[in-house]
Amino acid sequence: MDNIIKVLIAKPGLDGHDRGAKVIARGLKEAGMEVVYTGLRQTPEQIVRSAIQEDVDVIGLSILSGAHSYLFPEIMNRLKKADRSDVVVIAGGIIPEDDHKKLKELGIKAIFQPGTPISKIVDFIENEVQK
Amino acid sequence: MVDNIDQLYADIQRGNENTIAKAISMVEDGTKDAVKLMKKVYRNIEPAYLVGISGPPGSGKSTITQSIVQLWRKENIKVAIIAIDPTSHFSGGALLGDRIRMDKISTDQGVFIRSMATRGSLGGLNSSIYDTVLIFSLAGFEYIIIETVGVGQNEIDIVKLADTTIFVTVPEAGDEIQAYKAGLMEVGDIFVVNKADRPKSKQMVLTIEQLVSFREDKNIWMPPVLATNALKEEGITDIKKRINDHHIYLQENDLLQKNRREVIRAQMINLMEKKLNEKYISPILKDQKFFKHIELICKKKEDPYSVVNELLLL
Ligand SMILES: Nc1nc2c(ncn2[C@@H]2O[C@H](COP(=O)(O)OP(=O)(O)OP(=O)(O)O)[C@@H](O)[C@H]2O)c(=O)[nH]1
């Protein structure tokens, strides 16, 4: 019986850079995970529907545009409405320290700063999903 | 984990997305509940019309899939997509990136997209792919598209499940086409030369037309070779029409049922291989004895033929 961790890497917001997201996606794949990558400029609706259809264990949100303060709550709300609050949501990119507390209160499990070693993200995911 | 298989079955039939998605995961993971569910599904469900789309990396399969689906959606036809990418032999992980080009249909309520990794470790086709087709059929999808990348044996096995197989290539893929022509000729029902905005596309159409004309069964379905520009959605209506033509052709010649018997046959072989692996081969591979035998064979004290018979109690 397989039990492979499945992750959705999504880029909400309007910025057009996804190098960071792609590096993470590749790193998680190399750690043995199945990684769905959805591309740029995903709306919360698209992200949550993809997560449901793909039945992922984890959503990784990559954001640079600073729009997290309104995009993330909407994503978390939609997950709740879909009865999928069990999905582990983590975030990465440029997110000011001051906002971290608020995001964690929303249910975002971890926020990784740029430059975080991929092994640390892998460990975190493996730990969370096993719970 | 699931307390009521009938409830699960009914929820899938109602089209509940969470349930459909969970059921596919169960099948992928090979749980006991998945087996219970599939027993019921096989006894009740006729598969939806299945279209396979394959071809070299980056040839435009996902872009074309999206455009065909948009046409079907205009007629209110519900469509499911199974987008398959290879599992890495090194890590066991996979990068599933087909959704990037299916952006325009990703929130359409009549479309369900599921990305899947090939998984199946010991060769042979992963039986959960066809089980997923049946789950989507139970959920009321009328067309199902399976996208696979590449032109190797594994992809050919996957597209053989399909009622209609579309093979997508690009004007520059000449060498690749030559290398794989045997396999291609066997399975393609519709050939598409995409990126026809680029030079040499007419030549490529001619090359494939020539290859196809060598088919043994040329008195029957003659696969059309179509040029498309998926970015501009040019030529897509033609693909849709040819799928329909091929569907009618299969029906009129009683080939639809024949194809589906072949699929069940392949699925049976897959399941038997899987069972044999699980029950007999996997335990041996984990046993210390197995490594000792390998050592002894390397030292010329034993030979593989005798050891295999001994291990399998033959
Ligand atoms: N010029 C041109 N580019 C195209 C055309 N169709 C698709 N593309 C581009 O080709 C690239 C690959 O398209 P996809 O649809 O992802 O191709 P694919 O075959 O699904 O790719 P994989 O699933 O990765 O094998 C994208 O950048 C598309 O925008 C076309 O007709 N002309």
Ligand SMILES: [Mg+2]
């Ligand atoms: Mg693709």
